[in-house]
Amino acid sequence: MKIFTYQPPSIPWLDIRYQDRDIIVINKPSGLLSNPGRAENTFDSAINRLLQRYPEAILVHRLDCATSGIMVFALNKKAESNIKTQFQNRVTGKYYVALVQGVITDDSGKIDLAMKADISQPPLQLIADDGKSATTYFEVLERRVDTTLVKLKPITGRTHQLRLHMKAIGHTILGDDFYGDDNIMTASDRLCLHAEHLQINHPFSHKVVKFYSKHPF
Incomplete structure (x- = not known):
């Protein structure tokens, strides 16, 4: 980080x-x-x-x-x-658009993974069965060479929900300096997450x- x-x-x-x-x-x-x-x-x-x-x-x-x-x-x-x-x-009603690592094969899907604070590394969060429920729907907008443009609809509003949910399914948001590795952080000079519609x-x-x-x- x-x-x-x-x-x-x-x-x-x-x-x-x-x-x-x-x-x-x-x-x-x-x-x-x-x-x-x-x-x-x-x-x-x-x-x-x-x-x-x-x-x-x-x-x-x-x-x-x-x-x-x-x-x-x-x-x-x-x-x-x-x-x-x-x-x-x-x-x-709200949705976000993100550019994520890798090519998502499913056209759409639901991520239902509970989350809680990572007390050892604030302000980070982590996926945990004993955490608070967190649900995100995704829809692929465009598949590129080694990235995917995706629409994200969070049903809950947990801290870092979209970042952590995308990482959990193997498609970390580009530029994420909280949850990404060096390749993710150097792929973009900013977090590729945008609140497009409200x-x-x-x-x-x-x-x-x-x-x-x-x-x-």
């Missing part, structure tokens, strides 16, 4: 995809924390960048620092409560709204 040096990208500073009176949606770049860590040098984050322009912005969900893609933020307390409840009750019920109108940011792989 690489030693983590936090150097968030500055361009674009904020890639805003949608805004109304209740929510704001951004396309978060890989390498930017969703919210600040404890260390002083981790202050720069998606929520703190938003707060500079929108002091009322509220974080309602997270993406891993290395993961890029669609994030929604609330702009008032009612919207915050509504959207958080949607995530907790798993009524949101669907929620709008907290005010209650209509279904969908947000999309095409993957860069």
